[in-house]
Amino acid sequence: MSVDTKLKLKLIKNMKTTSLLKALTVAALFTAVAAWNAAAADGAEVWAKNCASCHGKDGKGETKMGKKAGVKDYTDAKNNEAVTDEKFLKSIKEGVKDGNKEVMKSYAEKVTDEEAKAMLAYFRTLKK
Ligand code: HEC
Secondary structure (H helix, E strand, C coil): CCHHHHHHHHHHHHHHHHHHHHHHHHHHHHHHHHHHHHHCCCHHHHHHHHCHHHHCCCCCCCCHHHHHHCCCCCCCHHHHHHCCHHHHHHHHHHCEEECCEEEECCCCCCCCHHHHHHHHHHHHHCCC
């Protein structure tokens, strides 16, 4: 190989590394932005949209549907604390059953994991 060819090859190699680094940086930025967006999922908003019809915006469950379904008052510390983090997330994923009867459907298709976690944080703020 001539010195010239060697030099050219080295240049190409350098260029490749540079563009790879650029691509990686862009990819990392995208990931960071996506994670930031997810972290910013608004628990109150997701709750209001999916859960408030029964549980009420305030978690008291004093809505028409809530009363009919017999939801508990989750502003009551005793009821709120009885729902562990695990239970809360599981209820969203799998729904809630009373014996064999499904009293709350699964929201696995409608709510992302990040939104579920944001709602959990919101749920805790409802406690009086
Ligand atoms: C159609 C009415 C309805 C909707 C809408 C609804 N739920 Fe429920 N949910 C219930 C009923 C009924 C229960 C059982 C009684 C109770 O524990 O309050 C329940 C129970 C729960 C529990 C307690 C589960 C347990 O094991 O103690 C959690 C947590 C919960 N819901 C969260 C949510 C979240 C989050 C949403 C929205 C994504 C939601 N619910 C939407 C009716 C509903």
